[in-house]
């Protein structure tokens with residue numbers, strides 16, 4: 001039995017679709033919305049529906065053999081898992097952003113405060129790229145509110161269309177990393193379970209199309 005951790009939320013549909021379209025399962029995984037463990041006995045694959053930020057944890061500890069998760073989460077957590085495939089879904093980027101027209105002023109400010117869901121990415125960027133210490137305020141969502149209300153000077157957050165920034169009077173100051181969903185694998189599973197390779201090959205062919 002192979003166990004796959006799938007992210008609930010915005011990636012769920014497309015992640016499940018990859019397994020269905022690759023003929024790896026015939027079960028309509030996302031229809032069973034409240035079930036957290038979905039077993040496909042015919043293909044011997046079991047799907048776990050977990051929060052996106054928890055996918056690497058399940059894979060690192062070997063509860064799941066593989067998982068699908070955004071590169072943002074991998075960069076933030078640095079878990080010990082193999083990243084095998086860029087799945088080409090969930091495309092967006094991580095950006096430093098702030099109030100429109102204030103970039104120069106805020107980047108020259110001596111003591112900056114940054115609100116973000118990604119404290120490690122933010123710390124690493126300011127320390128290693130800009131050589132600065134910054135105060136980081138960890139938020140769990142609606143990060144764009146922080147500079148509008150004076151909680152922070154700037155934010156580090158996900159941008160896709162740019163609409164959330166625009167509609168809140170903010171703009172991208174710097175693009176930090178491109179993001180897309182990745183297939184990650186538990187290190188021991190990759191060595192011990194032959195079926196992993198078959199699944200990876202199926203998904204790879206699907207992604208190449």
Ligand SMILES: Nc1ncnc2c1ncn2[C@@H]1O[C@H](COP(=O)(O)OP(=O)(O)OP(=O)(O)O)[C@@H](O)[C@H]1O
Nearest residue numbers: 008009010011052053070071072090091092158160
């Ligand atoms: N606007 C977006 N467009 C495209 N991909 C996105 C966007 N926002 C996030 N993502 C990607 O999808 C992944 C899952 O995002 P999702 O919003 O479902 O969960 P989350 O950010 O962990 O928040 P929560 O579960 O708390 O709602 C992110 O880790 C990122 O890789």
Ligand SMILES: O=P(O)(O)OC[C@H]1O[C@H](OP(=O)(O)OP(=O)(O)O)[C@H](O)[C@@H]1O
Nearest residue numbers: 141142143158159160161162163164165
């Ligand atoms: O550039 P856009 O297309 O507007 O997308 C970017 C927005 O999408 C994500 O938020 P999400 O909807 O996941 O809500 P959250 O802020 O509560 O995490 C992200 O954190 C941005 O706020």
